[in-house]
Amino acid sequence: MEKIAVLVEHRQDEVRDITFEMLGKAHQLVGEGGEVIALFLGDPSQKGLLDAITPHAHRVIAYLDTNLKNFEPLRYQAAFSQIFENVDCQLILMGQTAFGMDLAPAVAAKWEIPFTSDVVDIEASDGDLMAIRQMYSGKVNAKVSLKAGDKRLLTVRAGAFPAEDIPTVSGEVQEITGAVEGDFSARTFVEYLEAAVGDVDITQADIIVSVGRGIKDADNIPIAEELANALGGVVACSRPVADKKWLPKERQVGTSGKTVKPKVYIALGISGAFQHQAGMKNAGTIIAVNKDPKAPIFGIAHYGIVDDLFKVVPALTEKVKGIKG
Numbered sequence: 001m002e003k004i005a006v007l008v009e010h011r012q013d014e015v016r017d018i019t020f021e022m023l024g025k026a027h028q029l030v031g032e033g034g035e036v037i038a039l040f041l042g043d044p045s046q047k048g049l050l051d052a053i054t055p056h057a058h059r060v061i062a063y064l065d066t067n068l069k070n071f072e073p074l075r076y077q078a079a080f081s082q083i084f085e086n087v088d089c090q091l092i093l094m095g096q097t098a099f100g101m102d103l104a105p106a107v108a109a110k111w112e113i114p115f116t117s118d119v120v121d122i123e124a125s126d127g128d129l130m131a132i133r134q135m136y137s138g139k140v141n142a143k144v145s146l147k148a149g150d151k152r153l154l155t156v157r158a159g160a161f162p163a164e165d166i167p168t169v170s171g172e173v174q175e176i177t178g179a180v181e182g183d184f185s186a187r188t189f190v191e192y193l194e195a196a197v198g199d200v201d202i203t204q205a206d207i208i209v210s211v212g213r214g215i216k217d218a219d220n221i222p223i224a225e226e227l228a229n230a231l232g233g234v235v236a237c238s239r240p241v242a243d244k245k246w247l248p249k250e251r252q253v254g255t256s257g258k259t260v261k262p263k264v265y266i267a268l269g270i271s272g273a274f275q276h277q278a279g280m281k282n283a284g285t286i287i288a289v290n291k292d293p294k295a296p297i298f299g300i301a302h303y304g305i306v307d308d309l310f311k312v313v314p315a316l317t318e319k320v321k322g323i324k325g
């Protein structure tokens with residue numbers, strides 16, 4: 001694969017990590033002599049964001065329009081259409097994020113190009129392109145072959161590729177002053193709302209004891225709380241636990257909850273669906289307790305205990321209390 005374009009994702013005047021993750025993978029796929037092209041849609045006042053991009057792309061195409069400061073699906077679709085035909089590449093990468101999930105299908109449908117979503121890996125050789133995506137909550141990886149064509153489009157799952165150690169090249173910026181026209185009033189940006197922090201800010205915790213559906217009942221949460229207290233940590237949860245209101249929503253970890261990066265993350269009765277993993281996989285040490293040895297959480301855990309949490313957790317708590325005196 002010789003030329004790959006990456007759509008830069010930014011929010012609240014910050015380039016999001018997914019952009020660097022895609023740039024890194026694009027460099028790996030094109031190899032020496034290939035070209036990585038960054039596509040930027042934004043307001044002229046956001047040109048400063050390009051400083052973070054240009055060192056990692058051979059070419060940056062920046063479509064600047066005063067109405068593109070914040071992501072609006074219909075306006076962004078129209079803006080993307082303005083540059084689509086002029087971008088000479090075999091593959092376009094977008095993030096599997098609220099931004100990319102909205103934009104990519106519309107682009108693929110409009111230009112009738114092969115498209116695969118939520119990709120966790122990409123293999124390319126001699127023009128053949130294989131996208132790897134997960135099925136059955138991460139228990140199975142499927143290989144999807146994309147029909148060769150002028151361009152192909154993938155959305156890439158956040159965290160699938162490292163955002164660090166991206167090759168440095170000197171990118172040349174090609175600015176296009178745009179003014180997309182049309183009626184975009186059906187869906188417009190209103191404001192960003194910060195999620196409530198709640199009584200405990202799990203994003204700041206060094207130690208998190210997190211409970212999943214395996215905890216079975218709200219009455220059993222104190223078992224986890226006791227372990228968290230013994231360790232000096234806090235209790236968090238997977239989505240079903242928050243949905244059942246066993247713990248407040250602010251304690252939920254994952255794509256529709258919080259992203260955490262504690263030193264230690266103890267997952268109790270959590271299967272490890274990718275939506276959960278996305279919020280905690282960068283924890284320093286992950287310890288999982290689960291009855292099912294095939295639970296996907298064991299795929300990212302540094303230590304795993306295959307057993308009943310109702311047996312393991314009280315024993316662990318006693319041990320910790322004993323050590324701490």
Ligand SMILES: Cc1cc2nc3c(=O)[nH]c(=O)nc-3n(C[C@H](O)[C@H](O)[C@H](O)COP(=O)(O)OP(=O)(O)OC[C@H]3O[C@@H](n4cnc5c(N)ncnc54)[C@H](O)[C@@H]3O)c2cc1C
Pocket residue numbers: 211212213214215237238239240241252253254255256257258268269270271272273274275276279289290291292295307308309310
């Ligand atoms: C758009 C979208 C967004 C989502 N966002 C999130 C999100 O932000 N965060 C999130 O967590 N999920 C999210 N989900 C849901 C996600 O797909 C999973 O359904 C969810 O993470 C599963 O939660 P769980 O692991 O607690 O439950 P389950 O998948 O039911 O797993 C329970 C686990 O407990 C184990 N277990 C049962 N009893 C015991 C026992 N006694 N001892 C030990 N182990 C036991 C089982 O083996 C099982 O692995 C989202 C889904 C969608 C579609």
